[in-house]
Each structure stands twice: as structure tokens, then as C-alpha cells.
Amino acid sequence: MMRFKALIFLSFAWFSAYTSASEETYQFETDAQSALFFELTKELRCPMCQNQNIADSDAMIAADLRRKVYQLVNEGQSREEIIDYMKQRYGDFVYYQPPVNATTIWLWLLPLIFVFIGIVLVIRSRQQKPVTQDTAKLEAAEKLLEEDK
Amino acid sequence: MRKVSFFVLPLILFVGLAIFLFQGLFSDPREHESTLLNKPVPSFVLPDLMNTDLTYTTEVFVGKVTLLNVWGVWCVTCAVEIPFLEQLKNEGKHIVGLYYDQDIDPDFGIKTVERVQQEVEQKLGQLGNPYAYNIFDVKRDLSLDLGVTGAPETFLIDKQGKVRLHHIGDINPRVWQNKFASVYQELIAE
Numbered sequence: 001m002m003r004f005k006a007l008i009f010l011s012f013a014w015f016s017a018y019t020s021a022s023e024e025t026y027q028f029e030t031d032a033q034s035a036l037f038f039e040l041t042k043e044l045r046c047p048m049c050q051n052q053n054i055a056d057s058d059a060m061i062a063a064d065l066r067r068k069v070y071q072l073v074n075e076g077q078s079r080e081e082i083i084d085y086m087k088q089r090y091g092d093f094v095y096y097q098p099p100v101n102a103t104t105i106w107l108w109l110l111p112l113i114f115v116f117i118g119i120v121l122v123i124r125s126r127q128q129k130p131v132t133q134d135t136a137k138l139e140a141a142e143k144l145l146e147e148d149k
Numbered sequence: 150m151r152k153v154s155f156f157v158l159p160l161i162l163f164v165g166l167a168i169f170l171f172q173g174l175f176s177d178p179r180e181h182e183s184t185l186l187n188k189p190v191p192s193f194v195l196p197d198l199m200n201t202d203l204t205y206t207t208e209v210f211v212g213k214v215t216l217l218n219v220w221g222v223w224c225v226t227c228a229v230e231i232p233f234l235e236q237l238k239n240e241g242k243h244i245v246g247l248y249y250d251q252d253i254d255p256d257f258g259i260k261t262v263e264r265v266q267q268e269v270e271q272k273l274g275q276l277g278n279p280y281a282y283n284i285f286d287v288k289r290d291l292s293l294d295l296g297v298t299g300a301p302e303t304f305l306i307d308k309q310g311k312v313r314l315h316h317i318g319d320i321n322p323r324v325w326q327n328k329f330a331s332v333y334q335e336l337i338a339e
Binding site for chain 2: 047048050059060061064065068087088089090091093
């Protein structure tokens with residue numbers, strides 16, 4: 001019974017995924033254009049919804065951006081031109097790869113700094129100086145032991 | 150000395166992280182700086198919503214300070230905002246609507262313009278009409294060029310037709326006071 005229910009659920013899940021994907025059908029002249037379209041809609045971020053790309057999102061703005069990408073791809077614009085077109089309108093936010101600038105450089109530097117600090121700490125703990133023997137104290141200890149006997 | 154740094158270092162790290170995350174609690178993830186700030190409104194040729202024979206271009210913004218309000222009858226927050234916009238209009242502010250419809254899809258247009266006009270008249274009849282006129286963004290092209298993510302959004306445009314402020318979300322007395330009022334006064338004085 002359980003298995004049967006799961007099967008029904010799965011078939012519905014598959015069905016809904018299938019229908020939502022087929023709402024829009026875009027025709028391309030070449031395979032390269034179609035590949036570029038799918039690549040870009042995965043890398044462009046929906047400005048309305050947090051952390052969904054425009055291929056994934058059902059928001060109207062995402063549909064509009066998909067249509068725009070389609071139009072630009074069909075006009076023969078290159079990958080960089082389309083990304084710039086979107087950035088001009090929606091800022092760096094719209095593209096998942098952030099540009100390297102004074103604020104974002106820390107995204108790359110901080111992990112490196114942490115790794116560096118970690119390595120330094122490990123090396124320093126390995127290099128701990130051997131304990132120097134204090135002969136005077138040792139003798140005193142021996143004496144104490146002797147006295148106890 | 151070693152002992153001190155053993156306790157102080159993690160404490161500093163912890164406090165730093167706490168401050169960073171605490172700020173995050175109050176930041177609005179939907180807030181992005183508009184790329185159009187201090188740039189002219191992108192060029193467009195669009196019809197008036199109520200009289201489609203009339204067309205508007207960027208020239209309509211020249212010579213006065215305009216609040217360009219992106220809205221639609223389907224937008225719930227817009228309905229909340231409109232009474233306050235009307236109050237601003239009554240104070241003498243020039244408010245222009247940028248109207249777009251959800252159901253007029255450029256690929257599968259199913260709704261007639263008459264139907265849209267009817268809905269708008271009904272809605273503004275209920276809520277009051279703050280708009281001097283409405284620009285009808287038929288295919289949502291101008292919205293895309295303006296970097297609009299949804300409705301409501303408002304642009305404050307200066308006398309040269311340049312965007313000086315972009316607000317995502319509704320305008321209410323608090324937003325007006327904190328974000329718009331001083332900039333608006335400056336632009337009027339310019």
C-alpha cells in the first residue's frame with residue numbers, strides 16, 4: 001500500500017514538473033544557440049526571488065528575462081553581451097559570478113587567510129621547544145624521593 | 150601571555166562574527182542599488198493607458214520632478230499604497246503611473262486593452278486616483294530597462310529626466326519621510 005502511494009505521488013510529481021517545463025517552448029535555429037540559452041538561464045539570477053536562477057523561477061520577472069535572453073540569443077548576441085545587457089539593468093546581482101572588486105575580493109582572500117593562519121599554527125605547535133632539563137630542580141626532587149624512603 | 154591570547158582571540162572572532170550576523174538581521178535582501186541612479190530614464194515610446202492614441206516618450210519627464218510609480222490592479226500592495234499616493238498628489242506632487250498587466254503576455258496575449266482599462270477605472274474608482282496619467286508598458290519592456298523586479302516600485306525623476314531614487318516596495322509615510330522627503334525637496338529646489 002505504502003509503495004503504491006509513493007508511486008502515485010512520484011507520477012504526479014513527474015507530471016507537474018513536465019507540464020511546467022512545457023509551458024514555454026522556445027525554438028532555436030542552431031544547437032549552439034539553444035545551448036547558450038539553457039546555459040544563461042541557469043547562470044542568471046532571478047532579481048525578485050532569492051537564490052533561484054531564471055530557469056527555475058516561476059516569477060513573472062523570470063519569465064520576462066527568459067524571453068529577453070531568448071530574443072537576444074536569436075539576434076546572435078554573444079554570451080558576454082547578454083550578461084552585460086542584464087547587468088546594466090539589474091546590477092551585478094543578476095549574475096551568479098560576482099565581479100572581483102574592493103568589497104568582493106574578501107570572498108577569495110578570507111579563505112586563503114584562514115588556511116594560512118591554520119598552517120602557521122600547526123607548524124608552530126609542531127616546533128615546540130624540547131623541555132630543557134633543570135638539573136637543580138631534578139636534584140631537589142631526587143632528594144625528596146630519598147627522604148621518603 | 151599565551152593564556153590571554155588563547156581566550157581573547159576566539160572572543161574577538163566571536164564578537165566580530167556576532168556583529169556581522171546581527172547586521173544581517175536588519176538588512177533587506179531585496180534591496181539592490183539601481184544601476185540607473187543619476188542616469189536618464191531609458192528611451193521609450195509607449196501609449197497612454199486610457200487613450201492609446203496618445204504616446205509618451207522620455208520628454209514627458211523634462212521640466213518637473215516626477216514620481217514614477219510602477220503598479221497594476223492585480224498587485225495587492227499597490228492597493229495599500231494608492232491612498233497614501235493620493236495624499237501626496239493632493240500635496241501637489243506629480244505622480245505618473247507605469248502600468249503593466251500580468252495577463253497580457255507578449256507571447257500569448259489573451260486580454261484586450263478595453264478589459265484592462267475597465268479594471269483600472271474600477272480600481273481607481275474605489276481607491277482614489279493619484280496619477281496624473283498612466284503610461285501603459287504593454288510588453289513590459291520599459292520595466293525591464295528600468296530594472297523593475299515587480300510591483301509596487303517607485304522612481305523619483307528629476308527635472309532633467311534623470312533617475313535619482315529607486316524604491317522597491319510600497320511607499321508609506323515612514324518610507325516617504327526616511328527616504329524620499331529630503332531628496333524630493335532638493336530636486337524641487339534645483
